Amino acid sequence: MSRILVGIDLGATNIKIGCFDSDLKLLCKTSVPTRTDMSPEQLVETMGQTAEELLAENRMSAKDVAAVGIGAPGPSILDEGIIINSPNMPLFKNVPLRKMVGERFGTPAVLENDANAACWGEYVLGAGRDVNDMVFFTLGTGIGGGVIVDGKLVHGFADNAAELGHIIIYPNGRLCGCGQKGCAEAYASATSTAARAAEAVEAGQQSSLKKVLHENGRITSRDVYEHLAAGDSLARRITDQTAETLAILCINVLHATEPQRIVFAGGMIAAGDILLNRIRDFFDRHIWKMKKENVQICFATLGEDAGIIGAAALAKRAENPAKLHSKS
Amino acid sequence: MSRILVGIDLGATNIKIGCFDSDLKLLCKTSVPTRTDMSPEQLVETMGQTAEELLAENRMSAKDVAAVGIGAPGPSILDEGIIINSPNMPLFKNVPLRKMVGERFGTPAVLENDANAACWGEYVLGAGRDVNDMVFFTLGTGIGGGVIVDGKLVHGFADNAAELGHIIIYPNGRLCGCGQKGCAEAYASATSTAARAAEAVEAGQQSSLKKVLHENGRITSRDVYEHLAAGDSLARRITDQTAETLAILCINVLHATEPQRIVFAGGMIAAGDILLNRIRDFFDRHIWKMKKENVQICFATLGEDAGIIGAAALAKRAENPAKLHSKS
Secondary structure: OOOEEEEEEEOOOEEEEEEEOOOOOEEEEEEEEOOOOOOHHHHHHHHHHHHHHHHHHOOOOHHHEEEEEEEEOOOEEHHHOEEEEOOOOOOOEEEOHHHHHHHHHOOOEEEEEHHHHHHHHHHHHOOOOOOOOEEEEEEOOOEEEEEEEOOEEOOOOOOOOOOHHHOEOOOOOOEOOOOOEOEOHHHHOHHHHHHHHHHHHHOOOOOOHHHHHHHHOOOOHHHHHHHHHOOOHHHHHHHHHHHHHHHHHHHHHHHHHOOOEEEEEOHHHHHOHHHHHHHHHHHHHHOOOOOOOOOEEEEOOOHHHHHHHHHHHHHHHHHOHHHOOOOO | OOOEEEEEEEOOOEEEEEEEOOOOOEEEEEEEEOOOOOOHHHHHHHHHHHHHHHHHHOOOOHHHEEEEEEEEOOOEEHHHOEEEEOOOOOOOEEEOHHHHHHHHHOOOEEEEEHHHHHHHHHHHHOOOOOOOOEEEEEEOOOEEEEEEEOOEEOOOOOOOOOOHHHOEOOOOOOEOOOOOEOEOHHHHOHHHHHHHHHHHHHOOOOOOHHHHHHHHOOOOHHHHHHHHHOOOHHHHHHHHHHHHHHHHHHHHHHHHHOOOEEEEEOHHHHHOHHHHHHHHHHHHHHOOOOOOOOOEEEEOOOHHHHHHHHHHHHHHHHHOHHHOOOOO
16 A cells, blocks of 8 residues: 555544545545644644554555645635635634645645535545536535536635635625625525524514424524424425525526536535425526526535545645646 | 738627737728628628638738637537527527638638637737636626636536626516526616616606607617716616626626636726726625625726637637647
């Protein structure tokens, strides 16, 4: 075993680390909690030690690591491998993470935005493995995005492309955490779906979710979809707006880069077909009549491993720059 | 003179033809009316004869033409050079225009969407000549679009990318000609801006435009901007919605592909700074607060020649495929 690729997914709660062979077959994986008070040096040392232990437990040597890929949140200068700042790590300011990780592992390293890394994972091995043009959404606390045009991740002029959750769907609508009003994220993330339900219950609307809010002190998007399945009419109205928002978001990205496939990922897709079919219904209702659209709207297939798979796939490209835009 | 590039812009009312040297310097140009009852064969023969006459008048020979580029409206299969159908030419169904033009001129030829060709012209020689990532809008009868990512036109999975006028800004809003509701085009094209003004006057709103409608039987977008400049308050409300729609459209494309520059072209930019500054105002009002955006919103600089320049620039690439993604 001499060509191990390491994929790292730096998340708000966990650092996920996976080891892959050169065909991107997952050999082993682990995760350690992220601490928000970590310094960049502590984080990189944690990554290094955790990876070494994982390799040793699986009878591999750190010397066999060929390259490391990292998916990380926050604005970055990707070409230089620098994280400008991180929403969850207050000590991170202009951190040259790629260089630090490369030195710790003694290998080439590559830094990518976390949503882009997960998008690339789905593109290479998951729901987009047979297409060249894809758009990717993660439905979680926010709505993350990734755009692949002709086999390449779109990074944009200053590495801030594909902030698709902040496409404005309802001008002057709900305030988003980003400061805009009416963003898709303010309606259709898992968090916003749950928040709209809680607000409606608190405003006195009738719903079986009232008991949930009373007993648990909160409503989750999972609660909303469970009560939808049980026939609650408020849950229907709330989830219809989620699906309609996502459908219009699909139409808007379709008219921008015309992907062959639009892939939804993230915690909220656990809701299943009741969510996916409703997005497709609203898409059909709102889409133009100029031509029949054949874009495929589907769910991701790699689950939580998409980030480490994508990071490892990007590491493979870092190891061999000639393959920079190849899936293999 | 041995390497002449011919750029053709096939429009609804005119066929524009320009001859360029290998540095894309315009040598001469002309135009002939488009007739909607033209067969593909008649159109190609008209293009050929008109180009030959233009060259002869300018002491050049058709034998010196190195390549021909064509920008044409309507859905196409660009890789195969086929126009599927044309909004203005009912006889056009699955026309292999690239092959026909190439045979008529005896040179390589290339076919591009008309808005993309104009976008490419501005990118190579106009308002985008010093950037690599650009978005382009034409404000005319409709709103055409072009997207350039990392120096390449985005064509999309089925050559229908960059239909940016059909990004939905106001869900369930005004009906667009495409069948969708609330498209940018339904509010902010030159035609829609004028239509909204006429509807408001007909609904009894006070305006100095009432006299225009009465005397001319119609209101144009030029009338609306002239009455705005003269202080009419209805013209202010109408043009504010145009500018606000375009500003939100800018925000939405920014969050998709993050261009460095957004370029507006088309008849309505004759309104000048009164339009451009208002778009910038609304952009600043609606854009997120996560980071300061440095995208430049500006007007095109090539006027009506953008289409023939872009087509000629694409012809140059067709002549030398190795330069396919180079500006030079």
